[in-house]
Amino acid sequence: MAQAIVLDSKGQRLSPCSRQKALKLLADGKAKPVSEDPFTIQLPYAVSLPSEPEIVPHAKPGVGKSVLVHICCGPCGTYTIKRLRELGFEVRGFWYNPNIHPFSEHERRRECVRAYAEDIDLPVVWSQGYDMPAYFRAVAGHETFGQRCAICYRLRLERTAQVARQGGFDAFTTTLLISPYQQQALIRDIGEELARDKGLAFYFENFRQGWCERGHMAREHEMYQQRYCGCVYSEWEAQDRSAATLGCVRPRRHSGGQ
Numbered sequence: 001m002a003q004a005i006v007l008d009s010k011g012q013r014l015s016p017c018s019r020q021k022a023l024k025l026l027a028d029g030k031a032k033p034v035s036e037d038p039f040t041i042q043l044p045y046a047v048s049l050p051s052e053p054e055i056v057p058h059a060k061p062g063v064g065k066s067v068l069v070h071i072c073c074g075p076c077g078t079y080t081i082k083r084l085r086e087l088g089f090e091v092r093g094f095w096y097n098p099n100i101h102p103f104s105e106h107e108r109r110r111e112c113v114r115a116y117a118e119d120i121d122l123p124v125v126w127s128q129g130y131d132m133p134a135y136f137r138a139v140a141g142h143e144t145f146g147q148r149c150a151i152c153y154r155l156r157l158e159r160t161a162q163v164a165r166q167g168g169f170d171a172f173t174t175t176l177l178i179s180p181y182q183q184q185a186l187i188r189d190i191g192e193e194l195a196r197d198k199g200l201a202f203y204f205e206n207f208r209q210g211w212c213e214r215g216h217m218a219r220e221h222e223m224y225q226q227r228y229c230g231c232v233y234s235e236w237e238a239q240d241r242s243a244a245t246l247g248c249v250r251p252r253r254h255s256g257g258q
Contacts, residue, residue: 005040006031008047062089065170067203068125070094070160074112075225076175078217079210081122084173084203092169093117093124096159098131099152100230106130112224119221125163135231143233149183152231154190161194161202171201178207178214181229 004022006014017025022041025031034040067089071077077093084091095113100106110126117124138155139148157174164172174191176182184206191202218225228238 002039005034005038007034007040007042009042009044010046011042012047012049014043014047014049060086060088061203062087064088066090066092066168068092068094068160068164068167068169068172070096070156070172070174070176071113071124072097072156072175072179072230073109073226074116074221074223075214075218076178077113077116078221078223079214080173080175080178080207081120082217083205083207083210089171089203091122092167093122094127094160094163094172095124096127096131096156096163097230098133098135098155101132101232101235103130103132105226105230106132108224109226109230116221116223125167127159127163139231145233145237146183148231148233150186150190153183153187154194157187157191157194161191161198161200164200165198169200171195171203173203173205175207177205178211180208180211184208 002019003016004019006017006022008014019039022031022039025043026033026041031041031043034042062084065088067084069077069081069084069091071081071093081091081093093113095110097106097109100109113124116122135152135155138151142148142151153176156176157172160172160174172191172195174187176187177184188202188204191204194200195202228234
């Protein structure tokens with residue numbers, strides 16, 4: 001059945017009706033003709049139409065929030081920082097890695113982070129000095145892989161949480177979450193525990209999805225890419241693995257490079 005266009009007194013388009021019904025409204029003086037082609041009638045009163053539902057774009061979890069991200073090294077900071085910014089966070093970096101040994105290696109990695117931060121306009125909080133004695137005191141008697149790693153995670157994340165709370169940040173996180181060599185579930189547990197204690201949020205995401213992009217970005221920025229996690233124990237283990245490839249020694253368990 002042919003449909004008639006129906007307008008209200010303000011010209012708003014209403015739901016159409018059948019041509020037969022439109023003709024009856026005209027005959028009863030309840031509407032006036034507007035046009036024959038297309039067949040259109042107009043009512044003598046205005047109709048209040050419901051407003052269109054507001055379409056809210058998918059909210060980004062970081063919009064309006066600040067996050068302090070612990071940076072373990074430049075390469076791991078590439079994708080992680082990019083991702084946090086995409087999520088809407090106001091991002092600030094934090095450098096505190098007393099596990100890195102020797103001092104020359106610590107400074108080389110710190111300089112790599114500094115150069116990258118300048119390239120991407122990232123403000124960074126720099127922990128002053130070289131707190132290596134604190135690391136060795138903490139891991140003394142627990143130097144095996146796994147035990148020392150848990151202590152190392154807590155040492156660095158606890159300092160990050162302290163700085164985040166003092167700085168008024170909404171959340172903190174770490175670039176350690178991008179590495180497939182690190183114990184991600186343990187890092188998350190420690191981070192969330194510290195967050196509860198400090199009245200903050202620990203932002204967790206499986207940043208490992210960006211591991212390949214991390215490599216591309218690090219090469220694009222010509223970054224120094226280290227061969228071991230950072231501590232002297234992981235350096236020894238990395239050397240053992242290198243020697244093992246030449247048939248010199250039996251390899252130890254992977255220490256979890258950066």
